[in-house]
Amino acid sequence: MSTPLVRLRLDEATAKRVADVLEDAFPFGEASVSAFETAKDEWAVEVYGGPDATAEELAAALREALGPESAGLRIEADAIEEADWVAKSLEGLAPVPAGRFVVYGSHDRDKIPADAIGIEIEAALAFGTGHHGTTRGCLLALDELLTERRFERVLDLGAGTAVLAIAVALAQRGPVLATDIDEMSVQIAAENAEANGAGAFVEAVHATGFDHPVFAERGPFDLIVANILAGPLVELAPDVKRHLAEDGRVVLSGLMTHEEERVLDAYRAQGLNLVVARQLEGWSTLVLAA
Ligand SMILES: C[S@@+](CC[C@H](N)C(=O)[O-])C[C@H]1O[C@@H](n2cnc3c(N)ncnc32)[C@H](O)[C@@H]1O
Numbered sequence: 523m524s525t526p527l528v529r530l531r532l533d534e535a536t537a538k539r540v541a542d543v544l545e546d547a548f549p550f551g552e553a554s555v556s557a558f559e560t561a562k563d564e565w566a567v568e569v570y571g572g573p574d575a576t577a578e579e580l581a582a583a584l585r586e587a588l589g590p591e592s593a594g595l596r597i598e599a600d601a602i603e604e605a606d607w608v609a610k611s612l613e614g615l616a617p618v619p620a621g622r623f624v625v626y627g628s629h630d631r632d633k634i635p636a637d638a639i640g641i642e643i644e645a646a647l648a649f650g651t652g653h654h655g656t657t658r659g660c661l662l663a664l665d666e667l668l669t670e671r672r673f674e675r676v677l678d679l680g681a682g683t684a685v686l687a688i689a690v691a692l693a694q695r696g697p698v699l700a701t702d703i704d705e706m707s708v709q710i711a712a713e714n715a716e717a718n719g720a721g722a723f724v725e726a727v728h729a730t731g732f733d734h735p736v737f738a739e740r741g742p743f744d745l746i747v748a749n750i751l752a753g754p755l756v757e758l759a760p761d762v763k764r765h766l767a768e769d770g771r772v773v774l775s776g777l778m779t780h781e782e783e784r785v786l787d788a789y790r791a792q793g794l795n796l797v798v799a800r801q802l803e804g805w806s807t808l809v810l811a812a
Contacts, residue, residue, distance in 0.1 A: 526577035528584050529598045530567045537565035540588065541804060544569060545780055547587035553580065554778060556655065558803040577601045620658045621665025623689050639692050641718055643683050656749045656775040659800050659807030660686050663773045664747065668693045673745035675767065680750040684711030684724055691723035699740045701729040732761040742767040748774055752781040756788040763792035766812055775807040782806050
């Protein structure tokens, strides 16, 4: 399977303006748009489409959305094979610091400060290398929450590489349940936990829904972190609330900034309220409290 990607390289002001236009033009589910700095004074806007469109069709839709402005822009269309996805995002990227955590590839092992909590993640078929704004947003939120208190029962829902589960496990030296609907991610999560010395703390489980008995067995959770997408996060709101302990905290990411209100409404309806929101590269991370 492949994902169509269209990339534009721009200056900062144009990138932000173009990203706004494209976010309005491509409603959630059709594509996801992000604008970010690639190097000093160089910006990119990336648009990832769903698997049903080709990169050329996505590029044509993008030109139409931008109108005459598209004429002067360099537009690259590409299709990312699933197997290349994480490897591509790791290419040439440096270790990612986020609060006390640093996520890095093995080639940078000797560059990690002694006082940091290093999380070594290799390119694989699971999402979560730390380079994405959503993962980084979650790590920053977790860093702050774990400074305030200890969370005994922790759930990483949609664990991917288990980068977040490993971060919590290493910071607290305590258990974390890491689940994913994708079987291969679960296997990679378990391997990563082991490789990072968190194998005894991280329990990686393949669970396609909250009807899996492990949630009732390990919960209710004092902390639930879910970096998924706005649509599933909205649908999961009642389940998340049901498995959250009294005075629990929830960290949500994977939503674009313009989707914040929609997601918040779903969680407010469950009695969960916003504590803090952080925006990185067009993505939002929300911390909610019961
Ligand atoms: C964006 S990745 C996040 C990975 C990692 N937690 C991070 O922050 O980098 C989302 C992950 O959630 C999984 N996922 C998607 N929908 C899910 C659901 N309803 N329940 C559990 N996992 C889900 C995907 O398979 C994928 O591995």
